[in-house]
Amino acid sequence: xxxxxxxxxxxxxxxxxxxxxxxxxxxxxxxxxxxxxxxxxxxxxxxxxxxxxxxxxxxxxxxxxxxxxxxxxxx
Numbered sequence: 001x002x003x004x005x006x007x008x009x010x011x012x013x014x015x016x017x018x019x020x021x022x023x024x025x026x027x028x029x030x031x032x033x034x035x036x037x038x039x040x041x042x043x044x045x046x047x048x049x050x051x052x053x054x055x056x057x058x059x060x061x062x063x064x065x066x067x068x069x070x071x072x073x074x075x
Contacts, residue, residue: 005013
């Protein structure tokens with residue numbers, strides 16, 4: 001910017017600079033959002049896998065006391 005620019009030209013340049021900064025900020029935010037969405041999907045997948053593993057373990061290792069209560073409820 002030169003000293004000879006009028007105030008309107010300087011104001012326009014400032015607004016254009018703000019727009020550039022906002023665009024970069026929006027780009028960074030979208031990048032972070034995509035990374036967070038990927039992390040969320042990975043975490044949900046890991047959780048689902050762990051829950052399925054626990055369900056299989058429970059099925060393979062029944063609680064003997066629970067089976068006693070189940071037998072009593074059939075009486």
